Structures are given as structure tokens and as C-alpha cells.
Amino acid sequence: MSYSFEKVGVLLPAPADMPTPGPYYISIVDLKRIEGNTYDYALYFSTDHNNGEGGIWLYLCKGDPSEPSNWLSVNEAMPGEENPIYHDSVQGNGHTETPYANIINNQVYLSYHKNGIPPSQATLLALSDDGVNFKRVNGNKDSVILQYNTTIDPGDGHTGYFRWGTNPFEKISQSYIGYSLHGGTDDYYSALWGSDDGQSWTRLEILIPIEGQALDHPDRMIIWHELDPNSIRPLGNGEYSAICAVGNRASGGSERIVELYEITLAGDGCTLTRPAKKILGVEEGFDSEELSSPILLGDYLFYVGASQKSKLNTIMFAKKVKADTIQKRPLSLEEGCRHIWKG
Numbered sequence: 354m355s356y357s358f359e360k361v362g363v364l365l366p367a368p369a370d371m372p373t374p375g376p377y378y379i380s381i382v383d384l385k386r387i388e389g390n391t392y393d394y395a396l397y398f399s400t401d402h403n404n405g406e407g408g409i410w411l412y413l414c415k416g417d418p419s420e421p422s423n424w425l426s427v428n429e430a431m432p433g434e435e436n437p438i439y440h441d442s443v444q445g446n447g448h449t450e451t452p453y454a455n456i457i458n459n460q461v462y463l464s465y466h467k468n469g470i471p472p473s474q475a476t477l478l479a480l481s482d483d484g485v486n487f488k489r490v491n492g493n494k495d496s497v498i499l500q501y502n503t504t505i506d507p508g509d510g511h512t513g514y515f516r517w518g519t520n521p522f523e524k525i526s527q528s529y530i531g532y533s534l535h536g537g538t539d540d541y542y543s544a545l546w547g548s549d550d551g552q553s554w555t556r557l558e559i560l561i562p563i564e565g566q567a568l569d570h571p572d573r574m575i576i577w578h579e580l581d582p583n584s585i586r587p588l589g590n591g592e593y594s595a596i597c598a599v600g601n602r603a604s605g606g607s608e609r610i611v612e613l614y615e616i617t618l619a620g621d622g623c624t625l626t627r628p629a630k631k632i633l634g635v636e637e638g639f640d641s642e643e644l645s646s647p648i649l650l651g652d653y654l655f656y657v658g659a660s661q662k663s664k665l666n667t668i669m670f671a672k673k674v675k676a677d678t679i680q681k682r683p684l685s686l687e688e689g690c691r692h693i694w695k696g
Contacts, residue, residue, distance in 0.1 A: 355594070355615060355630060355676050355677045356584075356594065356596060356615045356630075356632050356673070356676060357632065357673070357674050357675065357676050357677055358632055358633055358654050358671040358672060358673055358674060359671060359672055359674050360633065360636070360640075360669070360670075360671045361419070361653075361669075361670050361671055361672050362669065362670070363421065363639060363667055363668070363669055364419075364421050364424065364655060364668045364669055364670045365396070365412065365421065365424055365667070365668040366667055366668075367665060367666060367667060368410065368426065368436070370436065371400065371410060371436075372400050372403045372405075372406050372407075373664060373665075374401050374659070374661075374663060374664050374665050374666045375401070375665060375666040375667065376398040376399075376410065376657060376666050376667070376668050377398055377399050377400060377401035377450065377451070377646075377657065377666055378398060378399055378450065378451040378452065378453075378514070378645075378646045378657070379396060379397065379398045379646050379648055379655060379656075379657055379668060380396070380397045380398070380452050380453045380454045380516075380646075380648065381394055381395065381396050381397075381418070381648050381650055381655060382394065382395050382397075382454045382455065382456055382461060382484065383456070384413075384484055386456045386459075387456065387459055387460075387461070387482075387483070387484065388459070390483065390484070391415070392413040392414060392415050392430065393414055393415055393416065393418070394413070394414040394418045394650075395411060395412075395413055395414075395454065395461070395484045396411070396412040396413070396414065396424065396668075397409055397410070397411055397452040397453075397454050397463065398410050398412075398452065398657075398668070399437075399448070399449065399450035399451055399452055399465070400437075400448060400450060401450070401666060402448065402450070403448055403450075404446075404447035404448050404468075406437075407440070407447060407448025407449055407450055408436075408437025408438075408439060408440040408448070408449050408450075409437050409438060409439040409440070409449060409450070409452045409463070409465060410426075410427075410436045410437050410438065411426075411427040411434075411436060411438045411484075411485065412424045412425060412426055412427065412430075413425055413427060413430040413431070418650060418651075418653065419652075419653045419670060419672070427485060431485065434485055437449075438485055438486075438487070439452075439463070439465075439479065439487045441465070441467055441477060441479070441489065441496075443489060443493055443496075444467065444470060444477065444489075444495070444496060444497070445467030445468060445469040445470040445474075445475070445477075446467070446468060446469035447467065447468045447469060448467065448468065449465055449467055450465060450466060450467075450513075451465060451466050451513050451514050451515070452464070452465045453465075453515055453516050453517060453531075454484075455517065455518055455519075455529075455551065457550070457551045459482075460480050460481065460482055461480065461481040461482075461483075461484045461487075462478060462479075462480060462551045462552075463478070463479045463480070463481065463487055464476055464477070464478050464498065464515045464517065464531075465477060465478075465479070466511075466512070466513030466514065466515065470497060471510070472501060472503045472509065472510030473501075473509045473510030473511040473512075473536075473537060474510070474511045474512070474513050474537065475497045475499065475501070475510075475512055475513070476497065476498055476499040476512045476513055476515045476533060477489065477490075477496045477497050477498060478490040478496055478498045478551075478552060479496070490552060498552060498553070498554050499512040499515060499533055499544075499546065499554055499556075500554075500556075501535075506535070506536075506559070507535075507536060507542055507559065507694065508535050508536015508537070508540075508541060508542050509536050509537050509538065510536065511534050511535070511536055511537035511541070512533050512534060512535060512544070513533065513534050514533055514534040514578040514579070515531055515532070515533040515534075515546075515578070516531060516532055516533075516578065516579070516580060516581065516582055516646075517529055517530065517531025517532070517546070517548075517551075517582055518530070518531070518582030518583060518585075519582070520547070521585045521586070521587065521593065522585075522593065522618075522620050522621065522622040523591075523620040524619070524620035524621045524622075525547055525557065525620075525621065525622055526547070527547030527548055527549050527555070528548065528549045528550070529547065529548045529549070529550075529551055530545065530546065530547050530548075530557075530582065530622055531545075531546045531547075531548075531554070531582065532544070532545055532546070532560075532577050532578045532580045532582075533546065533578050534578045535559055535560075535578075539602055539603070541562070542559050542560060542561055542562070542694065543559075543560040543562065543576070543577035543578045544556050544557075544558065544559050544560065544577075544578075545557045545558045545560065545577075545622055545623050557622070557623075558621075558622075558623050558693055558694070559693075559694035559696075560577045560623060560692050560693060560694065561692045561693070561694050562574040562575060562576065562577065562602070562692065563691060563692050564602065566625070566688070566691055566692055567616070567625045567627070567628045567629050567684060567688070567689070568599060568614075568628065568629050569628070569629075569631070570599075572601055572602075573599050573600060573601055573610075574599065574600070574601075574602065575597055575599055575614070575616060575625075575629065575692075576597065576598045576599060576600055576611070577597070577623075579597055579598030579611075579645060579646060579647070580595055580596070580597040580598075580616075581595065581596045581597065581647045581648055581649055582595075583648060583649045583650065584596035584647065584649040584654075585618075588617070591619065591620055592617050592618065592619065592626050592627075593617070593618045593619070593620070593622075594615055594616075594617055594618075595615070595616055595617075595618060596613060596614070596615055596616075596632065596647045596649060596654065597613070597614055597615075597616050597629075597647070598611050598612070598613060598614070598644070598645050598646070598647065599611070599612055599613070599614045599629065599631075600612070600643070608662070609642070609643065609663075610635060610642060610643065611635075611642075611643040611644060611645050611659075612631055612633065612634045612635055612644055613631070613632055613633040613634075613644045613647050613654075613656065614629040614630060614631050614632060615629065615630045615632050616629045617629075617681070619689070623692075623693055624686075624689045624690050624693070625684055625688070625689040625690075625692075626683060626684055626689055627681040627682065627683055627684055628681045628682065628684065630681060633654070633656070633671055638658075638660065639658040639660050639665070639667040639669060640656075640658025640659065640660065640667070640669055641658075641659075641660045642659045642660055642662070642663065643657070643658065643659035643663075644656050644657070644658055644669075645657050645659070652672060652673040653670050653671070653672055653673070654670060654671045654672075654673070655668065655669070655670045656668075656669055656670070656671075657669070
């Protein structure tokens with residue numbers, strides 16, 4: 354069966370105390386998995402390329418996560434705490450952004466990226482016992498978890514925008530998998546990583562975004578580091594379905610369009626098996642330019658909508674409706690693997 358959604362609306366507008374354009378790169382974790390926690394869900398997001406006040410924000414939810422009024426800023430939910438809850442002042446410089454969280458052994462593992470870490474921008478890790486107060490995994494020592502060698506690797510060294518979770522793929526042996534950027538600007542790559550503990554990561558593949566590959570639009574490409582690990586599910590025939598962003602090639606302030614698609618993968622986590630299917634597109638309003646960083650939670654899909662020429666970000670959501678049977682033709686192995694970097 355294939356994913357199908359209908360838009361509901363705004364979950365969380367841009368917080369008044371957050372630098373423009375507002376919330377960026379969301380992540381949601383189920384805090385009920387941590388004993389004694391007062392709140393049910395944590396929503397992490399960051400500023401959008403803000404060096405001066407860049408950091409990670411936290412909103413907390415008690416009850417139904419699809420009810421906007423249930424979400425409270427940590428300032429309201431826990432008097433004495435303030436947003437942003439986390440800024441790494443030890444390593445790198447400028448912003449602390451693109452958070453992604455998972456719970457391992459009763460702790461919240463929070464990955465994020467910073468600039469000013471040679472050779473470019475790196476992904477680091479912090480841990481928390483309560484989901485609010487975080488400490489770098491290695492204290493004052495190097496806390497970078499995704500390694501890059503510019504001597505042999507393509508791109509400029511940027512490994513940010515990491516999204517990761519429990520490994521569902523039968524052909525990958527590690528306990529956790531994740532997708533990251535792998536080199537910045539317009540000539541970028543993405544990467545697939547694996548780990549057994551969420552701290553030590555091995556790069557499994559480098560992926561080349563290719564316009565038109567397995568898509569209905571010749572100038573769009575799969576943005577692999579926007580794949581939602583929560584959405585990956587087996588289809589029962591050696592294939593897996595996942596929700597991922599698809600967009601045009603743009604960096605910095607370039608005009609872009611990003612929409613959400615369902616992609617179908619083989620058990621290696623990177624071979625495409627069928628053409629992608631658009632499940633949510635841009636419309637007039639708060640998501641008139643971009644729908645990005647999708648998070649599937651139960652029957653709801655949360656994402657960030659961008660509008661006003663990328664000057665306003667808004668957290669939005671859609672509801673799952675009756676799914677359709679997958680009818681897309683199978684891809685040839687050559688077409689399905691065309692984007693995998695051969696070195």
C-alpha cells in the first residue's frame with residue numbers, strides 16, 4: 354500500500370522570540386519512553402542559518418500531538434528553562450542547527466551540525482537524561498560523529514542535516530541508519546550511514562542527487578538527507594517505502610521549490626525500485642514554496658512549510674487517509690542504482 358495524506362494546517366507558527374525566518378528542521382521524539390517524564394512528546398527545531406542567535410528550540414506536548422494547543426514552549430512548560438535550550442559553544446563557530454533526536458538506553462541522543470569545523474560543517478552529538486538539558490557526548494573533546502576525508506571523498510566536507518533512526522533494512526547489518534548531506538553548495542552529495550550504538554558511525558554509501566531520476570519532473574531530484582527514517586516501512590516483497598523531500602538544485606538564497614514524495618527502496622537503503630510518487634505539494638499559504646523535514650508520527654505527517662521568499666517558516670501537518678495500492682512500474686537495476694557514487 355502507498356502513503357496518502359491530506360493537509361490539516363498549522364501546528365506551530367514561527368515563535369515570536371525566534372530569529373527570522375523561524376523554525377527549521379524539525380524532529381519529534383516520544384518522551385513516554387523515558388520513565389518519569391511529565392510530557393509525552395518533544396519537538397526540536399533550530400534557527401535557519403543564523404550565526405548570531407542560532408540554537409536549538411524545544412516545545413513539549415502532553416496528549417494528542419496533532420492538537421496545536423497541546424504544544425508549549427519549554428519556557429511555558431518548565432518555568433526556569435528557556436529557549437534556545439542548546440547551543441554548542443565548545444566546538445566550531447556560529448549556529449548550532451538541524452537537530453535530530455532519538456532515544457537509546459533511556460537517553461535522548463541529539464545530533465546537530467555546526468560550521469567552522471574543518472574541512473567545512475560537521476555533525477556532532479549531545480546526550481540528555483530528560484530531553485531538555487544536553488551535554489556533548491565527549492565533553493570538551495571532539496564530538497564529531499560523521500567523518501569526512503576531503504582527500505578521497507567528493508564534496509567540500511559538509512555532513513550536516515543528519516536524520517537517523519532504527520534500521521529497518523534487511524541488507525544492512527547495523528542497528529541504526531541515517532542520511533546526511535555530504536558536501537555543500539549546488540554541487541553536493543548525500544550519504545547513507547550505519548551505526549550499532551548511535552555514536553560511532555560508518556559511511557555505507559555516497560549518493561548523487563540526479564535531476565529527473567525516478568521522478569515525474571525533469572529538474573527535480575530526491576533530497577536524500579531529507580528522508581524521514583520514521584516513515585520507512587517494509588512492503589513485504591523486499592521493498593521499502595519512505596517519505597522524502599524532492600526539490601530543485603538550489604543553495605543559499607536561491608529560489609527553490611521542495612515537495613514531499615514517497616520513494617521505494619531495496620533492502621540496501623539506497624537502491625530505488627520504483628518511480629517516486631508525490632504525496633504533498635506546495636499550495637498558496639504557509640507552504641507555498643517548500644515542504645521539508647517530514648516527520649511521520651502515527652497517522653500524522655509533520656513538516657516545515659516555507660513562504661514569503663523563504664522569509665517565513667511554519668510547522669504544519671497532514672493526516673493519513675486511505676492508502677492506495679502501489680502501481681508504479683519497477684525500475685531497472687541500472688536506473689535504480691544510477692545515483693550511487695562509484696568513486
